[in-house]
Amino acid sequence: MRTAASSGSSSGVPASLKGILPVLVALPLLLVLEWTLSASPFATYLLSIIGVNIILAVSLNIVNGMTGQFSIGHAGFMAVGAYLAGVTSLALKDVAISFLPVAVSDQVFLVAALLVGGLAAAVSGFLVGLPSLRLRGDYLAIVTLGFGEIIRVVVQNTEAFGRSLGLSGIPQTSSVAMVGFWVFLVVLVARRIAGSSHGRSLWAIREDEVAAEAMGVNTTGYKVRAFVISSFFAGVAGGLFAHFVPIINPGSFTFVKSMEIVVMVVLGGLGSTTGAIVAAVFLTLLPEGMRSLFTALGAEGSLAQKVDQIRMPVYGLLLVVLMLSRPQGLFGTKELWEIVPRWIPRRRKGM
Amino acid sequence: MAELLQHLINGIAAGTIYALVALGYTMVYGVLKLINFAHGDVMMVGVYMGYATALALGRQAQSSAWGVLLIFLVAMGGCALMGFLIERFAYRPLREKPRLTALITAIGISFALSYGFQLDAFELKFRGLTLPIPLPGAAPRAFPQIIKPAAWFTLGDPEFPDVVLWNWQIISLLVAVGMMVALQYLVYRTRFGRAMRAVSFDHRVAALMGIPTDRIISLTFMIGSALAAGAGLLYAIKDTSVSPLMGLMVGLKAFVAAVIGGIGNVPGAVVGALLLGLVEEFVVGYAASTWRDAVAFGFLILVLLVRPGGLFGRVAAEKV
Numbered sequence: 001m002r003t004a005a006s007s008g009s010s011s012g013v014p015a016s017l018k019g020i021l022p023v024l025v026a027l028p029l030l031l032v033l034e035w036t037l038s039a040s041p042f043a044t045y046l047l048s049i050i051g052v053n054i055i056l057a058v059s060l061n062i063v064n065g066m067t068g069q070f071s072i073g074h075a076g077f078m079a080v081g082a083y084l085a086g087v088t089s090l091a092l093k094d095v096a097i098s099f100l101p102v103a104v105s106d107q108v109f110l111v112a113a114l115l116v117g118g119l120a121a122a123v124s125g126f127l128v129g130l131p132s133l134r135l136r137g138d139y140l141a142i143v144t145l146g147f148g149e150i151i152r153v154v155v156q157n158t159e160a161f162g163r164s165l166g167l168s169g170i171p172q173t174s175s176v177a178m179v180g181f182w183v184f185l186v187v188l189v190a191r192r193i194a195g196s197s198h199g200r201s202l203w204a205i206r207e208d209e210v211a212a213e214a215m216g217v218n219t220t221g222y223k224v225r226a227f228v229i230s231s232f233f234a235g236v237a238g239g240l241f242a243h244f245v246p247i248i249n250p251g252s253f254t255f256v257k258s259m260e261i262v263v264m265v266v267l268g269g270l271g272s273t274t275g276a277i278v279a280a281v282f283l284t285l286l287p288e289g290m291r292s293l294f295t296a297l298g299a300e301g302s303l304a305q306k307v308d309q310i311r312m313p314v315y316g317l318l319l320v321v322l323m324l325s326r327p328q329g330l331f332g333t334k335e336l337w338e339i340v341p342r343w344i345p346r347r348r349k350g351m
Numbered sequence: 352m353a354e355l356l357q358h359l360i361n362g363i364a365a366g367t368i369y370a371l372v373a374l375g376y377t378m379v380y381g382v383l384k385l386i387n388f389a390h391g392d393v394m395m396v397g398v399y400m401g402y403a404t405a406l407a408l409g410r411q412a413q414s415s416a417w418g419v420l421l422i423f424l425v426a427m428g429g430c431a432l433m434g435f436l437i438e439r440f441a442y443r444p445l446r447e448k449p450r451l452t453a454l455i456t457a458i459g460i461s462f463a464l465s466y467g468f469q470l471d472a473f474e475l476k477f478r479g480l481t482l483p484i485p486l487p488g489a490a491p492r493a494f495p496q497i498i499k500p501a502a503w504f505t506l507g508d509p510e511f512p513d514v515v516l517w518n519w520q521i522i523s524l525l526v527a528v529g530m531m532v533a534l535q536y537l538v539y540r541t542r543f544g545r546a547m548r549a550v551s552f553d554h555r556v557a558a559l560m561g562i563p564t565d566r567i568i569s570l571t572f573m574i575g576s577a578l579a580a581g582a583g584l585l586y587a588i589k590d591t592s593v594s595p596l597m598g599l600m601v602g603l604k605a606f607v608a609a610v611i612g613g614i615g616n617v618p619g620a621v622v623g624a625l626l627l628g629l630v631e632e633f634v635v636g637y638a639a640s641t642w643r644d645a646v647a648f649g650f651l652i653l654v655l656l657v658r659p660g661g662l663f664g665r666v667a668a669e670k671v
Contacts, residue, residue: 070454131656138386138454139655142606146648149603153645255599259462266455312466319459324444327452 030180037176044176048244050284051179052237057264057276058186059233064262065271065333066194067226068206069133073144074234074261076151077121079253081235082242083161085117086170089243093171106173114182114239121235122228129227134220148258152250166249167242174243182240186233190273193229202226206271256312263315266322269329274336279329287311353506353513358636359629364520366628367527368589371582372605373612373620374534375575381551381615382571384450388457389437390579391602392464393430395595397580398494398587399468399487401426405495419497426584427577434576435569443565461599468595491594494587498522523585530578531621537574538617547571551615600644604631607651613661622662 037043060074089109097105124147132143155161162168193199201222204212213219242248264283268275290307322329331339372394379387404425405413412418441460445453469489498519507513538544549557550567558564586601587593608627612619627647634646654661 068449068451070451072458128652131652131659135655135659138450139610141388141454141458142386142603142610143648143652143655145603146607146651150645150648153642157639157641256466259458262458270451309470313463313470316459316461316463316466320441320456320463323452323456323459324441327445327448327455 026184027177027181030177033180034175034177045244046284046288047176048174048179048240050281051176051183052241053261053264053280053284054183054277055179055186055233055237055240056261057268057280058183058190058273059230059237060261061265061268061271061273061276062190062193062202062226063230064265065269065276066199066202066206067223068209068270069223069227070138070141071144071227071230072141072255072258072262073128073146073148074230075253075255075257076144076148077125077231077234078238078241078257079148079151079155079250080124081114081117081121081238082248082253083117083155083167083238084120084235085113085239086167086242086248087160088113088116089170089173090167093169106171107178110173110178110243113243114236117239117242118232118235121238122232125228125231125234126224129224129231133223133227145255145258148253148255151253155250162249164250166247166251168247170242170248172244172246174240179240179244182233182236186236187273187277189229189233193226194273198222198225203271259312259315263319266319266329269331269333271333272329272331272335275329275331275334278331278336354636356506357514358632360514360516360520362629362632363625364523364589364628365632366608366625367524368582368586368624369601369605369608369628370621370624371527371530371578371585372601373609373624374531374617375579376606376609377612377614377617377620378534378547378571378575380609382547382554382568383442383446383453385442385453386457386606387572387575388454388602389460389464390575391598391600391605392461393433393437393576393598394579394583394602395468395593395598396433396464397426397430397576398583398593398597400429400580401584401587402492402494402593403485405497410495413495413497414499422497423581423584426580430576430580431573434572438569438572443568461602465595465599487595489595491592494591494593496588496591498588519585519588523589526581526585530581531617534574534578535617543567543570604647607647610651610661611654613663616661616663619661619663 033047037047056074056078060071063069063071092109092113095109096102097108100108128143128147129140132140156164193202201212201217204215204217205219205222209219238253241252245252260283264279265276267283268277268279287307294307372391375390376387379385379390401422404422405418408418408421413422437460441456442453445456468487470486471488472486473484501518502512502515503518503521504516505512505514536544538547546557546562546567547570549560549562550564554564554568557567582605583598583601586597590597604627605624608624609620610623611626612621612623614620627650630650631643631646635643
């Protein structure tokens with residue numbers, strides 16, 4: 001069994017700051033990035049999509065990778081977050097905090113909406129997780145799949161969610177910086193969980209649930225908590241998504257979306273946070289790249305359109321081939337810095 | 352009252368079809384402790400095989416008794432072969448690996464089938480050889496009426512009857528009950544069935560006792576897949592359409608039925624499926640038809656909360 005990477009203790013940074021240090025460093029960088037990108041809507045969109053996919057993949061990895069359960073309905077929680085954040089933003093559309101500049105007030109409301117979406121997703125994660133996580137892992141797969149279906153039916157039957165037509169007119173207040181902030185947050189939380197005693201319990205459950213229980217791990221409790229955290233971030237990702245696409249409808253959160261995230265996690269390596277990130281970036285850019293390539297090569301338009309159609313069966317086959325040849329995925333449970341070649345000097349472990 | 356009777360008939364008719372699919376899930380789960388996610392999609396492929404056979408037979412021959420029999424035989428035989436291949440090449444190499452790997456593989460196969468079948472037909476050209484790949488495309492197709500619908504029993508006004516009992520409902524009920532009785536006989540009264548139950552109990556010990564476990568598991572898969580194909584055809588006759596995504600939905604509901612009855616339990620699957628068929632029908636009839644697909648899963652979550660082992664199953668403590 002692997003142990004969590006311990007952080008170096010000789011860097012001279014106060015321990016209390018260490019946790020949020022990455023965010024403090026990254027925020028100015030993100031704002032600079034945002035400023036340079038403001039001229040290109042496509043680049044902004046692509047980066048936001050990549051960010052949302054990273055949040056989804058990293059959060060799903062907490063359940064599927066670290067805990068060894070198998071949720072295949074992540075898009076359902078994303079939908080809960082997207083719709084509730086969207087409805088919240090629509091309700092607060094004409095309100096502004098008077099003593100703040102408009103842009104800042106918008107961001108405050110965006111964060112509020114994201115929190116509403118995330119919390120709603122977390123609550124639904126609790127409701128879905130509690131009955132199914134008491135049982136063996138494979139029940140979770142079915143129940144989460146069914147949950148996605150329930151969400152679709154509920155949305156299609158609710159006037160406030162725009163039924164099948166979708167919800168439009170949500171203020172487009174999301175930005176690359178905001179998405180990037182949440183990416184950092186989810187990575188931080190995932191890494192922190194992996195290294196904590198909570199994470200060790202999750203790894204134990206993943207390796208052998210019966211043995212973990214015998215060692216005094218409250219398996220159901222840990223599994224449900226991991227699932228709730230994961231659902232929260234899926235909800236936030238959905239909320240972000242709702243704030244930079246023109247319209248959200250049930251078609252954006254189908255089983256296909258869930259499978260895309262599952263493939264990212266499995267390809268990156270079940271249990272590897274950086275693996276999930278790498279796979280999310282790769283699998284988001286690949287279809288875009290292929291589409292541009294076919295268009296650039298001057299192939300008939302049909303081929304470029306085919307990319308979307310062929311993607312799904314290829315994902316399915318990819319899962320089968322991966323399981324038969326390399327079931328641990330690209331990185332296994334290792335992180336990126338653990339698999340870099342030996343000749344690159346590495347930071348010494350704390351212990 | 353008449354309305355209630357009609358809903359009862361429809362619910363039982365739908366339930367018998369779920370039951371046949373659920374039996375395949377339950378058998379495979381009983382033997383391998385694996386949720387065969389691809390089961391519903393194997394069923395979908397079987398329906399397409401039957402569809403192709405029906406088209407090949409032509410309008411006249413396909414509705415004759417021999418034609419119908421041939422359609423069923425082709426679909427069930429083709430699916431049995433497919434079940435064998437999937438088990439042999441996708442599941443068997445993973446049998447000693449963690450259970451999660453087999454589950455992911457099953458999801459992968461399900462996904463590849465249901466979305467692969469949505470591609471349009473194309474031709475593979477290789478060194479002057481042209482190999483046509485006949486894929487049906489995403490649009491649903493009308494399934495031919497191989498059993499001409501006829502009302503066998505009506506109640507009330509002959510023109511606009513209150514209650515109708517269609518011939519295909521009776522036929523599918525008879526076929527379903529026939530298959531279940533045959534299965535029950537197979538599992539509890541034959542040498543093969545005894546071997547199957549032994550493998551289900553503990554496949555390592557069964558192998559030590561001289562039971563050819565690999566062959567038993569292969570056969571279980573083949574029987575389950577053939578049952579699914581038969582059920583799929585009955586479903587297509589009822590629905591008069593066939594589409595690449597039908598397997599996903601029917602398969603899931605059948606799984607729900609199997610869990611309600613207690614997965615791994617043959618009579619439980621049948622009872623669970625009938626119950627699910629009735630519940631769905633009553634929701635559609637008395638509440639709102641748009642909520643139909645949510646009901647099955649709501650029901651599943653409820654059952655898992657109250658009685659996780661299902662109605663007839665027991666939650667067995669996992670042995671180390």
